[in-house]
Amino acid sequence: MVDHQLDRVFQALADATRRELVARLVTGPAAVKELAQPFAMSLPAVMQHLRVLESCGLVASEKAGRVRTYRLEPAGLRLAEQWLGEQRTGWEHRLDRLGGFLTADRQKGNRS
Template identity: 55%
Template sequence: MDNYEIGLDVVFHALADPTRRAVIQRLGRGPATVSELAEPFDMALPSFMKHVRVLEGTGLIRSTKIGRIRTCTLEREKLAAAERWFAQQRALWASRYDNLDNLLEKLQGESYES
């Protein structure tokens, strides 16, 4: 398994949780404090911070602390890696569907010739 796949594994693990996906979605609109990010969720701040640490550990987000305020920002490059993986999968399946379409057209043409 190469480093690219290992990196994707941790990204997909982080994105497997709906709370973390919601945080990523919110940060897509711009930076936010941890308090702002935690507000929509019915959980204690220490529990929410576990989600933040997972996202930081994967490199999906970055946080900075000024005084008592921790602000998070989205690190788009890790998401771009996941997007590239999905694009590769889409291209592979599109090619397979094209091949199937070509085969079906060929078989249809042969059945009309018979």
Template identity: 60%
Template sequence: MLHDPAQLDLMFQALADPARRQMVDRLSRGPASVSQLAEPLAMSMSAVVQHLNLLEASGLVRTQKVGRVRTCQIEPKALRAAEHWINERRLSWERRLDRLGDFLAETKDES
């Protein structure tokens, strides 16, 4: 479910916007209401809700409404999925470089 490419797509899409990353950043320090998320952002509450809906659709953020307050929190599993994608590609590249280094070292020995 978390490695569903469509979900990964939504996640990276969600992380691409500075305002949404700022919201994730805020939430990494603890849960917050929509108003609290909106407070440092120079945009209408409505815009924040639209960003929030996208973050929720991507799986990065989970929210629950109690009374009239929607409380938001990070879903670390989703963050881990994005992290994992990047990490795999980087490691793949670095392992390749290592093998290349070994090969060069070997051929040097043989000279």
């Protein structure tokens, strides 16, 4: 289940428009009309991007009257952040071992 959710998060973030929407929502909640303003696309197109972000858990929305407001859902981003952190840790360990090997090899070469 987590792998499927993670796939959906990365798939949603693969689109530049959706990344810009997420970046805007970092500053706080916003109405759809406000979110759509900087884009040269129709309001329904922006709403479709927002639905993708909502379906994977990156944003949440609520409707008050005729205004739908979106806010960032930190849990969705934490899932991606956790996976990236695990990858970074693994690579740091590998690079540390490689550095140790190269240092030992260099010292061995200096003794010969």
